[in-house]
Amino acid sequence: MGEFAMGQPVARFEDPRLLRGGGRYIDDLVLPNMAHGYVLRSPHAHAKILSIDTSAAQKLPGVLAVLTGQDWADSTFADLPTATGRKRRDGTPMYRPPFPGLVKDRVRYVGDCVAFVVAKTIAQAMEAAELIEIDYEPLPAITSTADAILPDAPRVWEETPDNIHFVHTEGDKAATDAAFAKAHHIAKQRLVLTRVTAASMETRGAVGDYDAAADRYTIYSPLQRALVFRAELMTTLRVPESKIRVVAGDIGGSFGMKSGVFNEVGIVLLASKIVGRPVKWISTRSDSFLCDAHGRDNVTDVELALDKDGKFLGMRVKTIAAVGSYTQPGSESGPVGNLGTLAGVYTTPAIDVDVTAVFTNTNPMRPYRGNGRPEAAYVVERIIDVAADEMGIDPVELRRRNLIPPEAMPYKTALSFKIDCGEFEKNMDMALVMGDYAGFEARRAAARKRGKLRGIGVSNSIERAAAPGFEGSEIRFDRTGSVTVLSGAVTQGQGHETAFKQIVCDDLGVSPNDVHYLQGDTDQVFFGEGTGGSRTAGIGGSALKMATTKIIDKAKKIASHMMKVDDVECVEGLLTSRSSNRSMTMKEIAKASLDPKNLPVGMEAGLNASAVYTAHVQNYPNGTHVCEVEIDEETGQVELVEYNVVDDVGNVINPLLLKGQIYGGVAQGVGQILMEEIRFDPESGQNLSGSFMDYAMPRAEHFPHITVKSSPVPTQTNLLGVKGAGEAGCVGAMPALANALVDAMSHLGVKHIEMPATPERVWRTMEAAKAARA
Amino acid sequence: MHNFNYHLAADVQDAVAKLSKSEDGKIISGGMTLLPTLKNRLSAPSDLIDLGNIDALRGVVVSKTEVTIKGMTCHADVAANADLQRVLPALANLAGIIGDPAVRHRGTIGGSVANADPAADYPAAVVGLDGVVETNQRRINGDDFFISLFETALEPNEVITAVHFKVPDAAHYMKFRHPASGYAVVGVMVARYGKKVRVAVTGAGPNVFRVPAMEAALEQNFAPEAIANVAVDADDLLGDMHCSAEYRAHMVGVYARRAVAAIVG
Numbered sequence A: 001m002g003e004f005a006m007g008q009p010v011a012r013f014e015d016p017r018l019l020r021g022g023g024r025y026i027d028d029l030v031l032p033n034m035a036h037g038y039v040l041r042s043p044h045a046h047a048k049i050l051s052i053d054t055s056a057a058q059k060l061p062g063v064l065a066v067l068t069g070q071d072w073a074d075s076t077f078a079d080l081p082t083a084t085g086r087k088r089r090d091g092t093p094m095y096r097p098p099f100p101g102l103v104k105d106r107v108r109y110v111g112d113c114v115a116f117v118v119a120k121t122i123a124q125a126m127e128a129a130e131l132i133e134i135d136y137e138p139l140p141a142i143t144s145t146a147d148a149i150l151p152d153a154p155r156v157w158e159e160t161p162d163n164i165h166f167v168h169t170e171g172d173k174a175a176t177d178a179a180f181a182k183a184h185h186i187a188k189q190r191l192v193l194t195r196v197t198a199a200s201m202e203t204r205g206a207v208g209d210y211d212a213a214a215d216r217y218t219i220y221s222p223l224q225r226a227l228v229f230r231a232e233l234m235t236t237l238r239v240p241e242s243k244i245r246v247v248a249g250d251i252g253g254s255f256g257m258k259s260g261v262f263n264e265v266g267i268v269l270l271a272s273k274i275v276g277r278p279v280k281w282i283s284t285r286s287d288s289f290l291c292d293a294h295g296r297d298n299v300t301d302v303e304l305a306l307d308k309d310g311k312f313l314g315m316r317v318k319t320i321a322a323v324g325s326y327t328q329p330g331s332e333s334g335p336v337g338n339l340g341t342l343a344g345v346y347t348t349p350a351i352d353v354d355v356t357a358v359f360t361n362t363n364p365m366r367p368y369r370g371n372g373r374p375e376a377a378y379v380v381e382r383i384i385d386v387a388a389d390e391m392g393i394d395p396v397e398l399r400r401r402n403l404i405p406p407e408a409m410p411y412k413t414a415l416s417f418k419i420d421c422g423e424f425e426k427n428m429d430m431a432l433v434m435g436d437y438a439g440f441e442a443r444r445a446a447a448r449k450r451g452k453l454r455g456i457g458v459s460n461s462i463e464r465a466a467a468p469g470f471e472g473s474e475i476r477f478d479r480t481g482s483v484t485v486l487s488g489a490v491t492q493g494q495g496h497e498t499a500f501k502q503i504v505c506d507d508l509g510v511s512p513n514d515v516h517y518l519q520g521d522t523d524q525v526f527f528g529e530g531t532g533g534s535r536t537a538g539i540g541g542s543a544l545k546m547a548t549t550k551i552i553d554k555a556k557k558i559a560s561h562m563m564k565v566d567d568v569e570c571v572e573g574l575l576t577s578r579s580s581n582r583s584m585t586m587k588e589i590a591k592a593s594l595d596p597k598n599l600p601v602g603m604e605a606g607l608n609a610s611a612v613y614t615a616h617v618q619n620y621p622n623g624t625h626v627c628e629v630e631i632d633e634e635t636g637q638v639e640l641v642e643y644n645v646v647d648d649v650g651n652v653i654n655p656l657l658l659k660g661q662i663y664g665g666v667a668q669g670v671g672q673i674l675m676e677e678i679r680f681d682p683e684s685g686q687n688l689s690g691s692f693m694d695y696a697m698p699r700a701e702h703f704p705h706i707t708v709k710s711s712p713v714p715t716q717t718n719l720l721g722v723k724g725a726g727e728a729g730c731v732g733a734m735p736a737l738a739n740a741l742v743d744a745m746s747h748l749g750v751k752h753i754e755m756p757a758t759p760e761r762v763w764r765t766m767e768a769a770k771a772a773r774a
Numbered sequence B: 001m002h003n004f005n006y007h008l009a010a011d012v013q014d015a016v017a018k019l020s021k022s023e024d025g026k027i028i029s030g031g032m033t034l035l036p037t038l039k040n041r042l043s044a045p046s047d048l049i050d051l052g053n054i055d056a057l058r059g060v061v062v063s064k065t066e067v068t069i070k071g072m073t074c075h076a077d078v079a080a081n082a083d084l085q086r087v088l089p090a091l092a093n094l095a096g097i098i099g100d101p102a103v104r105h106r107g108t109i110g111g112s113v114a115n116a117d118p119a120a121d122y123p124a125a126v127v128g129l130d131g132v133v134e135t136n137q138r139r140i141n142g143d144d145f146f147i148s149l150f151e152t153a154l155e156p157n158e159v160i161t162a163v164h165f166k167v168p169d170a171a172h173y174m175k176f177r178h179p180a181s182g183y184a185v186v187g188v189m190v191a192r193y194g195k196k197v198r199v200a201v202t203g204a205g206p207n208v209f210r211v212p213a214m215e216a217a218l219e220q221n222f223a224p225e226a227i228a229n230v231a232v233d234a235d236d237l238l239g240d241m242h243c244s245a246e247y248r249a250h251m252v253g254v255y256a257r258r259a260v261a262a263i264v265g
């Protein structure tokens, strides 16, 4: 196996550069004559803007422009793109609220963009922003997702008196009702999926640069899908896409959050056009809590019907999900795009899902790592534990009775998934051995002697990865045989550079020192849909595989021509002829390919290839998490003491990258279950968790060693046999940990605990259970 | 950040002189609290007088009966002091769990005590270890120093030069860290001086406070069970979205017992 072959733990090529401060993040960008902008945001969750006076601000030294909603409305720009395609319960199209860069007469969340000051320095811009006088008439606000549909809830948009954005149903209601009618037992639980924020290490930012001479816009901004971003931005700028260049640079985390075209992107471009300079806007950390899109936030009622042996007969899921105050393309996907995960790895024959998406006076919502997958996995895996507890069946045994067996593949679940492959019982058994499930009761008893309540939790999960779509890739050999690799994918930290270089170096036998990876620049990358939804290894990797295959085919022809043989083989990039015992390296072929005498008649010079891979079906990464917690009975403090994961993400390109993805995903899931939460004051609608002094993030000290083992069942859905890996960790972690917490307290009569399970909440849950027993 | 004049003080006298001369000046030590408020434009002093160059304000002096920590000593230096670890480990440990490493290498005892954040750790030591706050003008008893939320006995142009602690027979500090900030949601210092006992609580209330009922019970019988039934009143405590007053009251009891248990061994 070659040094860079599939499965080799190649250390990340990008790290030396990034760790030494060589990254080029958005705030590192400095353009000649660049001005700086500051967004003045709404201090109210809901208010009318009665008047705005910017005259004092305009007069301050250094100020170049002060833009308001009126300037946006008067500009050539259209509003920002919004979500499409969903309907209300009565079948009428959903209301699509306008999404201007700057609002004119009404603010709808704390953080809404009201004015933009452009000055020579950011200090001048901030100074001037303080001089803008705005007369607000505060209105009642609604920030609670569950309460948004109450008849007397304040209206976010006049056009939707019930605050309902859209309704989505999935599954088979009649069959589910019939299943419930013959149930031996029905388990029910309300589950609140809290609102969290991505808190990416790099905050958002944008530099807009309008070139008046060429009538062309360049936007520099962290994002996930450069070419899709350009297509969306085109609708706002009202110019052909070719008049727009989008450049992403290095990206310090996104998790879905940076995937949209945000207000500030439109605003810096408008400002640049007006002041005739590049204009930079950078979100401070405080800004990021106020104005970043948030994730999750739904309230779900789930019911599971079982027969007397614990066979799942049917499941009902009713969800109210927040979309926030405005929508963007893709924001509708969080509540509905990944409901398939609700069916889990089980044979449940009938499922009925009903989702109501509601407007609230809160930040817009975006996909957040898993984008509905962790939410759905949490729902199914929690209700199984609730049912197991109520029926007195071991939760692992209950799962086992309902698993889809490998012989049943391909398997069509009661929801949207048509699972191509997977060995779920094997995953579960492997994880149970790793986590010594059999020996758990002894550990529980030992912990009890130390005053600790120990619990174990298991989750099986499955999700859709690499949804049908395309990705582009390109390989360019230059005159001296070094290589530039381009991809339409956009790494936000996942390590695309490493995975892609591995493929290229292994297939073409070139040295990584000779390979440059380039992404995220729409003037360079010809085609692509970008990174998200665990799609890049499968789709982007396959696109690159297509390109290396094209290169190899061409190289073979050139080698045959040059060596005058017809038996050229390519092994790890070396072009070899057995009959003549001669060989050439890819580098030699690349150099030779620029001399016409080396080429067969009619062949184009040069060794370049581009490819677009089309994925027709998704794949289904799956796995089992087993974790253990210890709860301090007196204080409610939780310690995560054991964590084991078995994942089936198909073939593993690089186990180091994979483990990094799983660890990070687990950390995000654990963060949400134990500590993270965006909270709003119910009266004022103010964001109460607006800084890292209040918004708790998980840290290394909160984790034990996480053991990750792979149990790959390669998929046939792409050229590499890989399934997605980016979201899997987060999907499995939330339910496994929640189940462990409840298990630790279940002898007290505890049936469920909401997230985040802060020490006080755990303590109160135990106290309430004890009081109920007494 | 608003504009301000910056001064590097040569010594304490110079700092006080510059402070008195300025319109609305402020001392800056580690800047861990002051800088964020400046950056968020929540405070706009006319002048900043930096104590960073005054070496005489740095250091830990340990004797058998007293520990003196000079005003500009950072938390990390307190935590790492070998003499202190031997003579009064509770204080070294307290300094070692303030915030994170970056904060511990910048933040100072003078700044912490002067700031009187209700969730800061040092106040539990100043009160629990019978401390004395020394300034350029006078010595203030620990028990009289903290007035209320972010309010101390300091006069406008007074600079903290050192904090003195009485070495107890035994002491232990227990802290429930805020999951986001690392500050004390509840911090309890229990110290035994012969027959006398001090129990000082930070984080839980608007101001550090002693718990006389616990002290009396422990003076009778220095054992966790002695205070099993001594509760602090939740009505006097802080409640916020992270922890209610009731939970804080509960935690004061738990942590006081655990501190005693740790001392008894």
Ligand SMILES: Cc1cc2nc3c(=O)[nH]c(=O)nc-3n(C[C@H](O)[C@H](O)[C@H](O)COP(=O)(O)OP(=O)(O)OC[C@H]3O[C@@H](n4cnc5c(N)ncnc54)[C@H](O)[C@@H]3O)c2cc1C
Residues within 6 Å of the ligand: B026, B027, B028, B029, B030, B031, B032, B033, B034, B035, B051, B071, B072, B075, B097, B098, B099, B100, B103, B106, B107, B108, B109, B110, B111, B112, B114, B115, B119, B120, B121, B122, B158, B159, B160, B161, B181, B182, B183, B184
């Ligand atoms: C992320 C973070 C986490 C933290 N966690 C904790 C924690 O867990 N526990 C804890 O106790 N603290 C914590 N802190 C606070 C920190 O430990 C410092 O003690 C605190 O910020 C003040 O010290 P400083 O030297 O930085 O003071 P500065 O920020 O420089 O000054 C603070 C105030 O004190 C005044 N001042 C400073 N020095 C003197 C002096 N010698 N005499 C008179 N007035 C003076 C200043 O004028 C200012 O008003 C945390 C801080 C941060 C940023």
